[in-house]
Amino acid sequence: MIESTAWAATRTDSVRVQATSGGVPTAVHIDSRELRFGGTELARTILEVHARATQSAMARHRTRLERDGMPADVLDRLGLPRESTVADTENELLGTEAAPVSWMKSL
Secondary structure, three states, X not given: OXXXXXXXXXXXXXXXXXXXXXXXXXXXXEOHHHHHHOHHHXXXXXXXXXXXXXXXXXXXXXXXXXHOOOOHHXXXXXXXXXXHHHHHHHHHHHHHOOOOOOOOOOO
């Protein structure tokens, strides 16, 4: 079985995580500007972005299985979210995520 992967990022794109539909992180990018917030805050951010990447990968996997003919009720029981549900959640998060400290990039 081929697992799907997806990326997710903070609004400022300073933390990006790629994860599989099984929840395995396959890549993490952390901009050095994020280090000023401390280890605890950085870890929280990475885990939140990782969870979003996993949900996106799961939705992609669902879409692939739907295309291959798997019934929607089976996919629902497997807990695979729909892409529209993941997109709605992402849009809600963008509204509640803290704005960046500055829109200007530090040199």
